[in-house]
Amino acid sequence: MIEMEDRNKLIQRRIEKLEQFKSQGMKIFRNDFLPDSFANDLHSEYDGLELEKLLDLDKTVSIAGRVMAYRSFGKAGFMKVKDFTGQIQVYAEKNSLSYEDFKLYKKLDVGDIIGVEGSLFKTKTGELTIKAKKIVLLTKSIRPLPEKWHGLQDKELRYRQRYVDLIVNDEVKETMVKRSKIINAVRDFMVNNRFVEVETPMMHKLVGGATAKPFVTHHNALDIDLYLRIAPELYLKRLVVGGLERVFEINRNFRNEGMDLKHNPEFTMMEFYVAYKNYRFLLDYTEEMFDYIFESLGNKERKLQFGENEIDFSRPWKRLDFFEGLKTIGGLDDDVINRDKAFNLALELGKSVNKNMSIEKILAELFDALVEPKLINPTFVIGYPVAISPLARRNDENPDITERFELFISGMEVANGFSELNDPFDQKERFLKQLEERKMGDEEASMYDADYIRALEYGLPPTAGEGIGIDRLVMLFTNHDSIRDVILFPLMKDKDDE
RNA sequence: GGGUCGUUAGCUCAGUCGGUAGAGCAGUAGCCUUUUAAGCUAUUGGCCGCAGGUUCGAUUCCUGCACGACCCA
Numbered sequence: 001m002i003e004m005e006d007r008n009k010l011i012q013r014r015i016e017k018l019e020q021f022k023s024q025g026m027k028i029f030r031n032d033f034l035p036d037s038f039a040n041d042l043h044s045e046y047d048g049l050e051l052e053k054l055l056d057l058d059k060t061v062s063i064a065g066r067v068m069a070y071r072s073f074g075k076a077g078f079m080k081v082k083d084f085t086g087q088i089q090v091y092a093e094k095n096s097l098s099y100e101d102f103k104l105y106k107k108l109d110v111g112d113i114i115g116v117e118g119s120l121f122k123t124k125t126g127e128l129t130i131k132a133k134k135i136v137l138l139t140k141s142i143r144p145l146p147e148k149w150h151g152l153q154d155k156e157l158r159y160r161q162r163y164v165d166l167i168v169n170d171e172v173k174e175t176m177v178k179r180s181k182i183i184n185a186v187r188d189f190m191v192n193n194r195f196v197e198v199e200t201p202m203m204h205k206l207v208g209g210a211t212a213k214p215f216v217t218h219h220n221a222l223d224i225d226l227y228l229r230i231a232p233e234l235y236l237k238r239l240v241v242g243g244l245e246r247v248f249e250i251n252r253n254f255r256n257e258g259m260d261l262k263h264n265p266e267f268t269m270m271e272f273y274v275a276y277k278n279y280r281f282l283l284d285y286t287e288e289m290f291d292y293i294f295e296s297l298g299n300k301e302r303k304l305q306f307g308e309n310e311i312d313f314s315r316p317w318k319r320l321d322f323f324e325g326l327k328t329i330g331g332l333d334d335d336v337i338n339r340d341k342a343f344n345l346a347l348e349l350g351k352s353v354n355k356n357m358s359i360e361k362i363l364a365e366l367f368d369a370l371v372e373p374k375l376i377n378p379t380f381v382i383g384y385p386v387a388i389s390p391l392a393r394r395n396d397e398n399p400d401i402t403e404r405f406e407l408f409i410s411g412m413e414v415a416n417g418f419s420e421l422n423d424p425f426d427q428k429e430r431f432l433k434q435l436e437e438r439k440m441g442d443e444e445a446s447m448y449d450a451d452y453i454r455a456l457e458y459g460l461p462p463t464a465g466e467g468i469g470i471d472r473l474v475m476l477f478t479n480h481d482s483i484r485d486v487i488l489f490p491l492m493k494d495k496d497d498e
Numbered sequence: 499g500g501g502u503c504g505u506u507a508g509c510u511c512a513g514u515c516g517g518u519a520g521a522g523c524a525g526u527a528g529c530c531u532u533u534u535a536a537g538c539u540a541u542u543g544g545c546c547g548c549a550g551g552u553u554c555g556a557u558u559c560c561u562g563c564a565c566g567a568c569c570c571a
Contacts, residue, residue: 008523009543010508024517069534076531093531110524123532147509147523149535156566168509258499261568318534352499494567 010241014142017107021137026104033115033136035064040085042120043128043416061130062117063088064138068165069148070110079103079127081116089129090116101135110148111141111167178297179474179486185296186270186470189289195246195272200235202228202252208446209391210234214254215265228254232271233465234452235392237420240273241455248272250470261482262412265491268470277464278393278419279403283380286407286415286466287315289381290378297477306410306479308374317378322401325381326363330370342366353424354478356440375408390430390446392418409476417466424456 022028042061063166065083072078076093092105096118108114115136123129146152151168158165158172160415165172172401187197206222207214209231217226232249239247250270257263269424290313294302302313326332336342339359346353363385375381384404386394404418421427431448438445474486484490 008508013525071528071533071536073533073536074530075532080534090532091532095531123534125532125534127532127534129532144508144524147535149523150510152509153511154505154566156505157509159566258571352571354542365565493565 011142012146014109014140014144017109018140018142021104021107021140021298026137028137030136031138033062033064033138035062035083035115037063037083038085039063039065039083039088042088042130043086045119047128051126054120054122057120059120060117060133060317061120063130064115064117065113066141067108067114068136070108072106078107080489081114083457089123089127090118090132091121091123091129092132092135094179096133097135101132103134104137104165105135108135108137109141109144111143111145112137113139113141132442151193155484156492159484160492160495162488163386175478175480175486176472176488178478181297182293182474182477183470185293186289186468186473187250188296189292190270193246193285195248195274196244198236198239198244198247198249199251200229200232200239200249201464202254206447206449208452209450210253210255211388211444211446213257213443215254215256220246229270230255231467233451233467236271236273237463237465238452238455240275241458241460245275245461246273259491262475264471264483264487267487269467270470271465273420273465275461275463278462279382279405279417279464282464282466283317283319283361284403285415286380286468287317290470291315293473293477304479306432306476307481309410309438311410311476312377314481317380317407319380319382320375322363322367322381322383326367327372329374330366332366332370334365356442359388360385364388370492372408373411374414376410378407379410380405380407381382386430387433389418390434391421393421393423394426412472412475413469414472414476415466415468417464420463420465422456422460422462424453427456428453 018028022360042063046059049057063081063083065081065087067079068087069080070077071390075095076091078091078205079092080087081090092102094102096106115138116130116132117134118130118132121129121131144398146164146168152158152165155240158169162172190197203219203226203286204214205226207227207230210233212230214227214230215226218224219226231253232251236247236249236339249268250268252266253269254266256265259265261323280452291302294300294313304311304313320329326336327334332345335360339362342359342362343353343355343357346362346365346369349366349369351369353362353365367381371381382405383395383401384392384406386392386400386402387402389402395401395403402418405416406413407415407417421430430444431453434445435448438447471483471486475483478486480486
């Protein structure tokens with residue numbers, strides 16, 4: 001401990017200041033200062049007033065926040081104080097403060113959290129400023145903040161110590177506020193359409209509802225292994241069986257997979273189910289939902305700048321058949337279904353395919369490599385094969401494909417939905433097929449869920465369901481190409497750190 | 499999992515064709531009552547990511563490891 005203090009003189013200096021305050025009888029870490037105003041509210045209320053009118057008002061206000069800038073010259077000086085709404089300037093001069101308060105002011109550091117009471121005025125340059133009559137130290141910050149101009153650049157530190165990132169990089173807070181607004185808009189839209197928000201288990205006894213490897217945990221009292229859910233799908237559809245004919249859930253899913261720009265092991269999904277509708281309804285409904293989000297964010301253009309692309313969300317969005325896409329965009333020949341040919345091409349593209357894989361799964365790999373990156377403007381891909389859609393209803397005209405779609409924007413899968421498979425006999429067969437694939441070594445195949453089959457046997461009404469990746473949605477609306485920039489605390493490996 | 503690059507002061511970054519390091523900001527001391535990255539003067543601060551190897555000598559070259567960024571699977 002002492003060694004560490006020796007090592008960092010800056011922290012040591014600040015601790016000494018704190019000790020000094022304490023020995024002078026000053027209250028430390030006090031919580032009895034109650035501000036009556038917020039920084040940005042003062043700006044919106046008084047920025048428009050002339051200096052003279054401000055002085056006539058003689059308005060006394062109190063604010064609290066963190067010292068973000070400190071400019072002192074002898075017997076006076078300025079500080080920028082930041083609260084959750086924004087910043088406001090404070091002017092401190094010797095003649096307007098008590099001896100003790102001025103002494104305190106001279107000892108303040110950038111990063112300290114203070115309370116200020118004073119009157120409003122404007123400086124020479126017209127900036128609204130509080131002339132301090134009283135300054136109170138609320139919390140002493142003993143660690144120095146990053147540099148005022150460049151802020152915190154190191155991405156690793158920004159993710160690991162998000163609290164520091166938030167203090168110095170305003171953009172982070174803006175992104176997270178926008179994230180909150182987007183989620184609120186989505187929730188609003190669902191509730192307005194008479195959906196009920198529910199919460200289903202995060203800990204599952206069986207893996208299902210998606211194609212992914214799960215995290216495993218253990219319940220001690222029951223002595224059973226449990227899986228963190230990879231999707232809520234099978235529970236939500238049980239609810240539709242039970243008569244909750246419009247349900248949705250906004251919550252975390254967990255997938256035990258690699259991490260990259262677009263994947264974090266825990267991520268947020270909005271999943272919803274609506275009875276007596278089919279996938280065609282979902283296409284329109286999704287477009288409407290985006291409209292609603294744009295509306296809530298005050299975006300009238302229905303366009304987003306994302307990296308180098310300007311994405312146009314004008315309706316209707318493009319519909320693209322899976323097999324057509326492979327041919328027209330992926331450049332494959334008409335005999336695309338030729339298994340050996342597809343397999344070799346996938347190998348050439350460096351995809352990790354193996355001989356046990358179904359042709360459909362290989363085609364999905366090819367689609368992923370050749371088509372998806374080219375889908376910039378919102379595109380619904382429809383007509384996915386049955387073999388890679390174990391929970392989707394078959395198409396009436398062509399039983400090899402499903403009434404399923406995925407939504408791609410800027411090459412990212414943003415949503416996945418379909419008419420739900422409600423035939424318990426077909427579902428049973430598909431589960432068995434998944435079991436086979438699992439036995440062949442596919443760790444992503446789902447498990448046989450007998451209770452879900454039982455639920456279907458009671459009768460699931462014709463239903464449409466969809467999942468929307470919230471993190472990716474936020475990425476689009478905030479122009480971030482890394483999922484880590486829209487998640488407050490992305491998963492990071494441990495690092496030796498005293 | 500593979501490849502490329504990175505890791506130097508609290509922060510942002512230089513640098514050393516191998517001889518144990520430098521700037522700006524922050525800090526400290528001083529001057530300064532309207533500043534806006536305030537200014538001026540002086541000044542403190544470093545296991546140069548970790549572990550090996552080569553060498554008289556490594557922060558620098560080599561190998562391995564850790565963590566991260568980006569690209570690919």
